[in-house]
Amino acid sequence: MKRESTEKRLERIHTAITNLVAHRDVNAISIYDVAKEASIAASTVYHHYPNIEALIYGLMEGIFADFTHVLDEAIKPEEIRHWSDINRMIEQGFVDYYRGNPLVQRILLGQHTYTSIRHADAQNDLLLAEHVEAIYRRYFVLPELPNDVNIFAIALQVADKVYSMNYRENGDIPPEMAREAKILTEAYLGTYLPRNLPRIKADPTLN
Numbered sequence: 457m458k459r460e461s462t463e464k465r466l467e468r469i470h471t472a473i474t475n476l477v478a479h480r481d482v483n484a485i486s487i488y489d490v491a492k493e494a495s496i497a498a499s500t501v502y503h504h505y506p507n508i509e510a511l512i513y514g515l516m517e518g519i520f521a522d523f524t525h526v527l528d529e530a531i532k533p534e535e536i537r538h539w540s541d542i543n544r545m546i547e548q549g550f551v552d553y554y555r556g557n558p559l560v561q562r563i564l565l566g567q568h569t570y571t572s573i574r575h576a577d578a579q580n581d582l583l584l585a586e587h588v589e590a591i592y593r594r595y596f597v598l599p600e601l602p603n604d605v606n607i608f609a610i611a612l613q614v615a616d617k618v619y620s621m622n623y624r625e626n627g628d629i630p631p632e633m634a635r636e637a638k639i640l641t642e643a644y645l646g647t648y649l650p651r652n653l654p655r656i657k658a659d660p661t662l663n
Contacts, residue, residue: 468494469501473511478558482512482566509570512563516573519560520580526553527587539596539653540642546588547615547641551634554619564616565623578613585609596653607648611641 472494476485485508491498505511530549535541554561564577585608592598592608601607618637619629 465496465500466504468496469504469511470515473508473515474559477512477562482508482562482570487511509572512570513572513576515559515563516576516580519563520576520583522553522557522560523550523580523584524587526550527584527591531591533595536595539592539645539649542592542595543611543642543645544638546591547634547638550615551619551629551637554623554629561623565620565629567624581609581612581616582606584612588612593656595656597656598653599648599650601648607645611645614644615641 469490472490473485476489476493487501487505487508488498490508490511491501494501501511505514526549527546530545531542532545535545554565563573585606588608588611589598589606615637618633618640622629622633
């Protein structure tokens, strides 16, 4: 019998934890549950991950890569008239992504005790914020921004707090709360970004 490759085993483990998290409280899942769901020995799962926290942490790289993709896909250049349009598009993109990914909802918006995952999420917000700022600078001339904080990272975190609060209460992000997150982030960014920002002139050689 052909031995299963490490890549295939990891794929089965990741699929198993994804299926379990979609239907159960993250804190109630054990390595043995994952092994049973994946139809492999618990020792095999332990060989790759010492505990559930490490296993879920291992999924974060793919999730964070998705976030960057969400940012790029959310932006519709032809619909940008004001800098707030970028904020609206980004937040709507994240709401749509959360709604379509139960695993991500439970890990990043739900309640759990895994500090390494929360730390990784906060660190990724800083990286995402750089990407967000680059998007704004692609279309607008930004004023001088604070050096001691990243306003775009804070805006991302503010929105996530709203999503998290409502997900824990309702198991979803209601449309009205998605709207409120956009209002809050726009109001915060508006303390640093003037109402009317100069547009970046399009390069005629690119047409």
